[in-house]
Amino acid sequence: MVTWTDISGIKQKIAESSAEEVTASYLEKIGKSCINGFVRTWDRALEVAKAIDAGDQEGPLAGVPIAIKDNISTTGLSTTCSSKILQGYVPPYDAHVIGKLRDAGAVILGKTNMDEFAMGTSTESSYYGATLNPWDTDRVPGGSSGGSAAVVAAGEAPVSLGSDTGGSVRCPAAFCGVVGLKPTYGCISRYGLISYANSLEQIGPLATCVADIAALMDVIAGHDHRDSTSINRENNYSEALKDDVNGLKIGVPEEYFGEGIDEGVEKAVWDAIGKYEDMGASWKKISMPHTKYALASYYIIAMSEASSNLARFDGTRYGFRADGDNWHVMASNTRAEGFGDEVKRRILLGTYALSAGYHDRYYLKALKVRTLVKQDFDRALSEVDVLMGPTMPTPAFKIGEKIDDPLSLYLADVNTVPVNLAGVPSISVPCGFSEGMPVGLQIIGKHFDENTIIRAAYSFEQNTAHHTRRPREVV
Amino acid sequence: MVYENPDGVKIGLEVHVQLNKLKTKLFCGCSTDYHNDEPNTHVCPVCLGLPGSLPVINERAVEFAIRIGLALSCEIVEQTQFHRKNYYYPDLPKGFQTTQYDYPIASKGKVIIEGEDGERVIRITRAHMEEDPGRLQHIGTIEKSKGTLINYNRSGMTLIEIVSEPDMRSPKEARRYLDKLRSILDYLDVFNGDLEGAMRVDANVSVFGGERVEIKNISSFKGAERALLYEIMRQKNHVRRGGEIVMETRHFDEARGVTISMRTKEAEHDYRYFPEPDLVPLRVAERAPEIQKALPELPDARRERFLRQYEMSNMHARALTNEIKVADFYEDVAGKVNPKDAAVWVADILRGELNYRDLGIDAFAAKDIVTIIELVTENRITEQSGVEVIRTILDHGGKPQDIVKDKGLLKVEDDIVAKAVKEAIAENPEAVTDYLGGKEKSLNFVVGKVMQKTKGRADAREVRERLVKDLNDQS
Amino acid sequence: MITKEEVEHVGWLARIRIDETKSDAYAGKLNSVLDYFGQLDKVDTEDVPPTYHVMDIVNVFRKDEVTESMPQDAVLSNTEYRKEGNFKTPKII
Numbered sequence A: 001m002v003t004w005t006d007i008s009g010i011k012q013k014i015a016e017s018s019a020e021e022v023t024a025s026y027l028e029k030i031g032k033s034c035i036n037g038f039v040r041t042w043d044r045a046l047e048v049a050k051a052i053d054a055g056d057q058e059g060p061l062a063g064v065p066i067a068i069k070d071n072i073s074t075t076g077l078s079t080t081c082s083s084k085i086l087q088g089y090v091p092p093y094d095a096h097v098i099g100k101l102r103d104a105g106a107v108i109l110g111k112t113n114m115d116e117f118a119m120g121t122s123t124e125s126s127y128y129g130a131t132l133n134p135w136d137t138d139r140v141p142g143g144s145s146g147g148s149a150a151v152v153a154a155g156e157a158p159v160s161l162g163s164d165t166g167g168s169v170r171c172p173a174a175f176c177g178v179v180g181l182k183p184t185y186g187c188i189s190r191y192g193l194i195s196y197a198n199s200l201e202q203i204g205p206l207a208t209c210v211a212d213i214a215a216l217m218d219v220i221a222g223h224d225h226r227d228s229t230s231i232n233r234e235n236n237y238s239e240a241l242k243d244d245v246n247g248l249k250i251g252v253p254e255e256y257f258g259e260g261i262d263e264g265v266e267k268a269v270w271d272a273i274g275k276y277e278d279m280g281a282s283w284k285k286i287s288m289p290h291t292k293y294a295l296a297s298y299y300i301i302a303m304s305e306a307s308s309n310l311a312r313f314d315g316t317r318y319g320f321r322a323d324g325d326n327w328h329v330m331a332s333n334t335r336a337e338g339f340g341d342e343v344k345r346r347i348l349l350g351t352y353a354l355s356a357g358y359h360d361r362y363y364l365k366a367l368k369v370r371t372l373v374k375q376d377f378d379r380a381l382s383e384v385d386v387l388m389g390p391t392m393p394t395p396a397f398k399i400g401e402k403i404d405d406p407l408s409l410y411l412a413d414v415n416t417v418p419v420n421l422a423g424v425p426s427i428s429v430p431c432g433f434s435e436g437m438p439v440g441l442q443i444i445g446k447h448f449d450e451n452t453i454i455r456a457a458y459s460f461e462q463n464t465a466h467h468t469r470r471p472r473e474v475v
Numbered sequence B: 001m002v003y004e005n006p007d008g009v010k011i012g013l014e015v016h017v018q019l020n021k022l023k024t025k026l027f028c029g030c031s032t033d034y035h036n037d038e039p040n041t042h043v044c045p046v047c048l049g050l051p052g053s054l055p056v057i058n059e060r061a062v063e064f065a066i067r068i069g070l071a072l073s074c075e076i077v078e079q080t081q082f083h084r085k086n087y088y089y090p091d092l093p094k095g096f097q098t099t100q101y102d103y104p105i106a107s108k109g110k111v112i113i114e115g116e117d118g119e120r121v122i123r124i125t126r127a128h129m130e131e132d133p134g135r136l137q138h139i140g141t142i143e144k145s146k147g148t149l150i151n152y153n154r155s156g157m158t159l160i161e162i163v164s165e166p167d168m169r170s171p172k173e174a175r176r177y178l179d180k181l182r183s184i185l186d187y188l189d190v191f192n193g194d195l196e197g198a199m200r201v202d203a204n205v206s207v208f209g210g211e212r213v214e215i216k217n218i219s220s221f222k223g224a225e226r227a228l229l230y231e232i233m234r235q236k237n238h239v240r241r242g243g244e245i246v247m248e249t250r251h252f253d254e255a256r257g258v259t260i261s262m263r264t265k266e267a268e269h270d271y272r273y274f275p276e277p278d279l280v281p282l283r284v285a286e287r288a289p290e291i292q293k294a295l296p297e298l299p300d301a302r303r304e305r306f307l308r309q310y311e312m313s314n315m316h317a318r319a320l321t322n323e324i325k326v327a328d329f330y331e332d333v334a335g336k337v338n339p340k341d342a343a344v345w346v347a348d349i350l351r352g353e354l355n356y357r358d359l360g361i362d363a364f365a366a367k368d369i370v371t372i373i374e375l376v377t378e379n380r381i382t383e384q385s386g387v388e389v390i391r392t393i394l395d396h397g398g399k400p401q402d403i404v405k406d407k408g409l410l411k412v413e414d415d416i417v418a419k420a421v422k423e424a425i426a427e428n429p430e431a432v433t434d435y436l437g438g439k440e441k442s443l444n445f446v447v448g449k450v451m452q453k454t455k456g457r458a459d460a461r462e463v464r465e466r467l468v469k470d471l472n473d474q475s
Numbered sequence C: 001m002i003t004k005e006e007v008e009h010v011g012w013l014a015r016i017r018i019d020e021t022k023s024d025a026y027a028g029k030l031n032s033v034l035d036y037f038g039q040l041d042k043v044d045t046e047d048v049p050p051t052y053h054v055m056d057i058v059n060v061f062r063k064d065e066v067t068e069s070m071p072q073d074a075v076l077s078n079t080e081y082r083k084e085g086n087f088k089t090p091k092i093i
């Protein structure tokens, strides 16, 4: 069985041996991995760990190894969004969160695999090939932060960072049986996160337990003047780690149990809600009528923004460059050869949705529907403290099962994307199993009320045993 | 006399003004002082468009823009935001330009110019903020180029695009409008118009109520006048031959003085504007009153004041207030000599000599023109000599006093000395006799008398020489 | 319905070369997604304002203070296509 070690366990190991040994043991494990979770490790990781041992650097995460999604910029460590078009690109600057992690003494192990440019739900569209789910290597780990979730589940890193544009932290957390948080929009600086859909996404932590999520948030959240959408608001996340849901009002949106939901998932989630009731919380069904339109709204907005965000990859300044006897041809060839099929499809659809004659029908309409979805949340969260439902309607599906049908893949995001449209925080915690695969419970809170969902998730973890089950060692 | 505008010419101008007096660029802290530096030394992740970088607005750029809007009698918008203008060009590192779209910071203003038949109001449609692209350099000519070099030092500089209504009826009026705009901007102290690329012009022109043609790539005011003259002639000839003018964009070839059609696939655009998700809205109108209060006296107001305060001609008032430096220079001089004399000397004579040499007012010291005016008004040199002194200073340098002496321009002074010498000889016969009798020392007495008469202004050695000569002539 | 010609036009706008032989296949896949997006036509959004920014914040500024730029070799470090401190690309037209 895979060994999971949380941050406090890591600290204990460092005290007993050294940060260098801890890092070395992770690197050794990664070296033997067959799940393709990491796309590259950092050749300076041991050096950093040694410096920690030498006492050169202290901090709340001193010596704690961490895995970073391949779309978060790291100075000196290639960052490619798992795309051919960014082959060889080495950022000359650190993302805000990376600076924070380095200051806190964390040891960056390497970059994790993802759906190309974070566009996917399965981590199959990576230029580096699919990542395998440690619970069943025939299945996907979820996406797009599939690598970040899989390496934590496989014990190749104690914690990791992902990014969540429409569920990309929560989906793989659910599929891999770990904890993942999508914070409130503006909570964590996006500076250095390579944009897919700026108005929707946030960086988010993944870990084996809720306490580690809070510990990471205490390090990476907070205001950054380099991100105009970053919000200046102090918070202590670890203070929320209390086993107490007495009086907590839970809303259960009936739309989150829609058509196509897996029976095992449904049962696990209702069991979890029952457990909350036992623990002193109350729940009621709630209606969020625009949920069914959220998916289309989300994809139109995300693709539109992406079509513009990804325009800079033209072969001129960095990354892959194809031939072409004038610049426009060179750029078109570079993009045709450098992007994978799904990325190209989304760019084309986004370009179309913004183009003359279609802008109002698609883009503007989607933004209006976004308002309606957000109003659903405002209304629901004025009645209850948190919303709960399944993170994903099914457990992890088989590799290759949906890759040829983009739409069926999009439909899997039905419960996660409304959260991004509304900008509210949401956490996915393990709540059981279906077909032997982990099921995630999604807990959604009010803007900047991360502490309530962290407290709810922590209490659940303290009173259940789902998170103690581990995948078998895969070799 | 009313200008008939026989060809029904309508000219509108779009002027891009680079706010190079800001210390930093529009969205990043890179210095704007790049004009003499190596390529790509004033760039950072933001203005190089590196993946993951985010823009943050320069507050002073917004203040400058409001200042300009108010100076052009515009309304300042309540709330504005930036949009992305999506198109591909290698000077655009993000693949889109960040600009303003449906809510320009300023709109509905006016500029008053000296038109073909007296004062004419040119309406300002809008003034909006945007970022400057980088600079391209073609290896060889643009058509037969072997490649393109890109320098991003200019990328991200703040531009204000000032768009006029098609209210100008001749290239001359267009030129006057440009001069007036430059004058106002100089007064506002928001840019240095002498730096390369500080003001760039696109023109649109139509004749006989036909379609309008846009002319791009105009690099100087003189060029604007030439391009318009050519284009009006071309359109008139085309119509005369029975042709029809089509709406198109033409490129001005400065070297050949012609406009060339640019109908290529590359020039086809669909900009797919949408609000920049990485920048939040700006509520700016509330800042306008304070900025209005601090607005400096503008050219029209200063001209009015000059007319009143210094009682000069309208022509002088206009000439002296067009350029803020000239106006300041004039007021400096007018404080020390008769303002009317100062007006003639500065507006007519000095400016004429400067223009002839293509020099600005900086090339001449105010104290020197004060000295020259004093010499002339005290009748010590002729007006003609005054002009000669100005020319000498401009061509060879030097101080007015020295030049007057070296060139023997003190005609009047000579007469005074000659007269004093004659008088002294007549009034001191004893000393004269003693001297002629061989008492050399007696001459000193006569010299002293001459010096008394000239109040010490004469040169003692010259007086002695003249005495010796006069006495020798006498005897 | 997006046509084969529109796919090619959008491909040009997005600077993604689309081989003529593939534009039909593209149109098919894009249309199945666009069909799905079409369900938004049913939503009544009259008088509903669009949400461009989910957080209601305004006036985020930076002071006009110079920060350090990158050294030239760092600027050019990610490409081999450069000349005399400039980026170098094929001719434009």
Ligand SMILES: [Zn+2]
Binding pocket: B025, B028, B029, B030, B042, B043, B044, B045, B046, B047, B048, B156
């Ligand atoms: Zn910069």
